[in-house]
Structures are given as structure tokens and as C-alpha cells.
Amino acid sequence: MRAVNFCAGPCTLPLPALQEAQAEFVDFKDSGMSLIEMSHRSPEYEAVHTDAIDRLRRLLSVPDEFEVLLLQGGASLQFAMVPLNLLEGETPAGYVVSGSWGKKALADATHHGGAYAAWDGASHSFTRMPASDEIDVWPGSRYLHVTSNETIHGVRMVEWPDTDVPLVGDMSSDYMSRPIPWERFDVVYGGAQKNLGPAGLTVVFVRRATLEGTRRDLAAYLRWDIHADKNSLYNTPPVFAIYMMGKVLAWVESEGGLPAMENAARARADRIFRVIDESDGYYRSPVDPASRSLMNVVFRLPDEDSEARFLAEAEQRGFLNLKGHRSVGGIRASMYNAMPMSGVEALASFMDSFR
Ligand SMILES: *Cc1c(COP(=O)(O)O)cnc(C)c1O
Secondary structure, three states: OOOEEOOOOOOOOOHHHHHHHHHHOOOHHHOOOOHHHOOOOOHHHHHHHHHHHHHHHHHOOOOOOEEEEEEOOHHHHHHHHHHHHHOOOOOEEEEEEOOHHHHHHHHHHOOOOEEEEEEEHHHHOOOOOOOHHHOOOOOOOOOEEEEOEEOOOOEEOOOOOOOOOOEEEEOOOOOOOOOOOHHHEEEEEEEHHHOOOOOOOEEEEEEHHHHOOOOOOOOHHHOHHHHHHOOOOOOOOOHHHHHHHHHHHHHHHHHOHHHHHHHHHHHHHHHHHHHHHOOOOOOEOOOOHHHEOOOEEEEEOOOHHHHHHHHHHHHHOOEEOOEOOOOOOOEEEEOOOOOOHHHHHHHHHHHHHHO
């Protein structure tokens, strides 16, 4: 039996994608070898590579002005590559510090250039996103960095900041669950392990015009322009992760694409928030209703003993990984694209009966 896995990442993936990979694993397309034993310059792998990039472009309606880069190092390496590629000297760059991830992105950027907090939600315990007019973008800023969804605090940026400065977005935890307003962004990036596939792959979109101005005095792997010139085959790419992402994206397409993912995400989150909101205060969400995440629903019970009992009983019923991040405690139900509504309904009934 498959567990109902609410893990924040790596997370549940579509069963058909896993089963297809299992069937093809040992002998890939009658080649006599596994895909992971094959040259990344082979025609078989090239087809996998191209297919994955094409599906990303199609599903996210990526304009031709953007390059698609398939990299390693996670979103965390992009915390460094963004400022390394875009900043010179003391060029300022604003960061919306909306939670743990935005904070880490800023901390890394302070080593390169004049990165500053354009807004800091720490004083609100990261329970909401800023309104546009609360964000203080300094004149001459190269970009404003935003985190579309703070995975740990369960806070989502519903409205993109209204600013003249180009946006750079970490969309790790809500990739492929909402449209991306490309005209606002120079760079969008995210680790694959929350909605796109397994860990080990990072998907970066960079505007071609931006690449003309990126720094060249960096080690080769750190240069976006090199990866773009080499179609993400500068060095050995994470072939298995890219292959798995292709399978996941094929499943997304078969389910109705991005609009279907967005509707399903809203239905899942609404269902759990309904239980919370109708629990007479037994379950409490610390998050401002206007900033509620559709992917990571965080909530508290009246006390930590009840939370521990909730987690233990949930686990007995096959609801796994509901413990909140160790830095914030409480409960977190992460419900990414592959989480079926049946799993959410089952959790909702359990929450009602537990109360
Ligand atoms: C998980 C996550 C990261 C870190 O991703 P890695 O791929 O593990 O480096 C960064 N930002 C957000 C919003 C995340 O959810």
C-alpha cells in the first residue's frame, strides 16, 4: 500500500511516473543498458533531455526570450549563482525576507555585492507576505529577489511586487502549480524535488538579454551563459533526475497541464483550511489568511502534547511526514501536485475525528 506522504520535499510523485521508470530501468528502450549507464551524449539520452526541456517550455508557456537551464546544486547553489552572475562591486540588490528561504538567499548574497533586505518579515514571525508598498527597493537595484512560497512557514506570495526593478524568483516549492508572469522576471529558479521530480536537479530560467550582461570572471560551472550555450550539457547533467522530471511532466500534461495543477492545489488547501477554520479554534493557522500557501499548510493544536499525539495517530493511519519543520514546530501538511484529493479528504476526516 502507498503511504499518504505529506513530506515537504523530496515529496510524493505521480505513481505512473514511478512505474514507468521501474519498467524501463534495467533495459532502456532495448538499448541493452540502463539510461544511467549511458553516455549523456548518446542519441537516447539526447531525446530524454530535449523532451524534458520541451515539456517545461510548453507547460509553463516559457517565452523564447528565456533560456532553460538544467543544473545541479539545488536552489541553494542559485542563492550564490544569482548574485555571482548579476552583481558587480557594490551593486545593490533587494531581497524580500519572507521566511527561512528568503533569509538564506539574502545571507548568501551579502558575500557578493550590495544585497540588502527590502522587507523583513521576521518581526511578524514570517506569517505573511508584504504588500507591494511595504517593500523598500533602493534606487539602482539590479533586481528584487522574492520567494514565491515559503515552504517552512507556509506563506505564499499571492501578488507579485509592483516595482520597476526586474524580479528574481525562487519558486522551488510552487513550481508548476501557478502561472509565471514572465514579463516581470529576469530569472526564475527552483529545486526539482517539490513538484518536478527527484532531488539533484535545479531548473533555472534566465532571460536571454540578461545573459549578455552576466559576469564572465567566474568558474565555468557558476556561469549561466556557459550552461545556456551548451544547452545544459556543459558537464554531465543529472541524467536520471532529468529523465524522471520528463515522466512527471508527461503526467502533468495528461492531467490537464498547469490550470489543472493550480485548481487541484487550491482544492486541496481549501479542504484542509476549512477543517482548521471550522474547528472552533482547536486547530490554528498562524498564517495571515491573505498569504496562505496552497502547497504547505502549517497549523497548531492547543498544546505540544496534543501535537505529538496527533502525529503519532496520523502515522498509524498512514499519514506520513506531517511534522512541522524543526525550526518552527507544529504540523505541516505539504500537498504538492502529485498528492491525490483522496489523501487530502482522508486527512481532513482524520483531523475532524481527532478533534
Ligand atoms: C527546498 C527549498 C530550497 C532549498 O532547495 P535545495 O534544492 O535543497 O537547495 C530553497 N528555497 C525554497 C523555497 C525551498 O522550498
